[in-house]
Amino acid sequence: MTGFTINGTDLLKSKALNGSANGDANGRSNNYIAEECPNGATSSTSNANNANNNNNSQQIYVDEAEVENRMKMVINEENYSYELIKEIADYFLERTSIRPVIGIICGSGLNSLADHITDIQAFDYKDIPNFPVSTVEGHVGRMIFGYLEGMPVVAMQGRFHYYEGYPLAKCSMPVRVLKLVGIKYLFATNAAGGLNPKYKVGDIMIVRDHINIMGFAGNSPLQGPNDPRFGPRFPPMTNAYDRHLVRKARKVVREMGIENDVHEGVYTCLGGPNYETVAELKMLRIMGVDAVGMSTVHEVITARHCDLTVFAFSLITNKCATDYDSSEEDANHEEVVMVGKSRQSICGELMCRMIRDLAQDIQQKNGKK
Numbered sequence: 001m002t003g004f005t006i007n008g009t010d011l012l013k014s015k016a017l018n019g020s021a022n023g024d025a026n027g028r029s030n031n032y033i034a035e036e037c038p039n040g041a042t043s044s045t046s047n048a049n050n051a052n053n054n055n056n057s058q059q060i061y062v063d064e065a066e067v068e069n070r071m072k073m074v075i076n077e078e079n080y081s082y083e084l085i086k087e088i089a090d091y092f093l094e095r096t097s098i099r100p101v102i103g104i105i106c107g108s109g110l111n112s113l114a115d116h117i118t119d120i121q122a123f124d125y126k127d128i129p130n131f132p133v134s135t136v137e138g139h140v141g142r143m144i145f146g147y148l149e150g151m152p153v154v155a156m157q158g159r160f161h162y163y164e165g166y167p168l169a170k171c172s173m174p175v176r177v178l179k180l181v182g183i184k185y186l187f188a189t190n191a192a193g194g195l196n197p198k199y200k201v202g203d204i205m206i207v208r209d210h211i212n213i214m215g216f217a218g219n220s221p222l223q224g225p226n227d228p229r230f231g232p233r234f235p236p237m238t239n240a241y242d243r244h245l246v247r248k249a250r251k252v253v254r255e256m257g258i259e260n261d262v263h264e265g266v267y268t269c270l271g272g273p274n275y276e277t278v279a280e281l282k283m284l285r286i287m288g289v290d291a292v293g294m295s296t297v298h299e300v301i302t303a304r305h306c307d308l309t310v311f312a313f314s315l316i317t318n319k320c321a322t323d324y325d326s327s328e329e330d331a332n333h334e335e336v337v338m339v340g341k342s343r344q345s346i347c348g349e350l351m352c353r354m355i356r357d358l359a360q361d362i363q364q365k366n367g368k369k
């Protein structure tokens with residue numbers, strides 16, 4: 001027999017059909033009953049409704065936990081439960097006494113942002129149980145705990161991208177680990193193509209907002225069952241990039257005297273790994289995109305879902321070509337990483353000054369309490 005499904009779950013393969021260890025003597029373990037309707041279609045009801053169910057359909061009893069398990073498998077093959085993420089967070093908490101307030105994600109070519117961290121304790125991704133590994137050049141693959149401008153921080157030297165083959169939920173799973181480690185702020189950085197014609201290679205764009213293009217196609221890091229211990233089913237994204245931190249960044253940039261090289265704009269993430277066509281870039285520009293990349297958006301969505309305060313900036317590593325006769329060199333990762341390295345000191349200074357300023361704010365706030 002085939003054709004018994006609830007939410008895509010093949011009920012015929014369910015344990016309960018063959019009698020469940022958790023069920024009653026008849027194998028009626030839990031709530032769900034699948035019915036083969038006379039026309040061969042499948043429907044489901046709960047036990048509560050079952051008393052009135054006196055049609056001639058064949059009833060099959062299914063283990064509820066099994067159904068839930070299978071739903072998770074169907075929706076997200078690599079589901080990280082709260083418990084598993086907590087295990088990863090505990091791995092760190094048991095090995096370091098540093099309790100970070102800020103988490104930093106280093107973008108392509110921006111590993112050196114973590115060079116400013118002192119008293120470091122580093123963990124290679126490959127040694128962390130259940131943690132993915134970095135496969136992209138320019139992403140070292142290390143988690144670094146330490147102090148930056150006196151603030152306890154943790155930095156990811158290397159992030160995970162959709163094009164590496166990781167589902168979005170797995171790409172941004174480390175953000176939840178950092179949340180359970182105790183961070184309150186997420187500082188995300190990335191390398192991006194400059195689509196706004198005013199942007200030059202080497203400029204910095206403070207991210208004011210994003211357009212979640214992958215979300216338009218129904219792909220979200222929050223897809224699948226929601227665990228309210230992380231956040232609500234339907235989180236708002238109106239203040240995704242904290243306005244106070246954006247304002248602070250503007251002030252810091254003025255103090256550094258680099259306001260001509262720094263912009264505020266809208267970032268978008270595409271799936272990659274290919275760079276964009278001219279037609280795609282033209283469309284993105286019409287939509288209001290200033291910089292194009294392959295990361296960050298899903299991390300920010302995950303961070304806001306668990307109520308982290310987010311700041312992000314993009315290093316413009318190449319100019320996007322919006323006409324076919326453009327004199328721009330074809331986008332390439334070597335250039336991306338090279339520009340990252342050549343602008344590491346300015347990006348590092350921006351990060352350090354932001355954290356210094358934020359540390360003062362936090363101290364003041366704590367003093368007032």
Ligand SMILES: O=P(O)(O)O[C@@H]1C[C@H](O)[C@@H](CO)O1
Nearest residue numbers: 107108190191294295333336
């Ligand atoms: O990790 P980020 O977003 O900084 O890296 C960008 C996007 C791609 O991974 C890569 C393309 O060159 O750089």
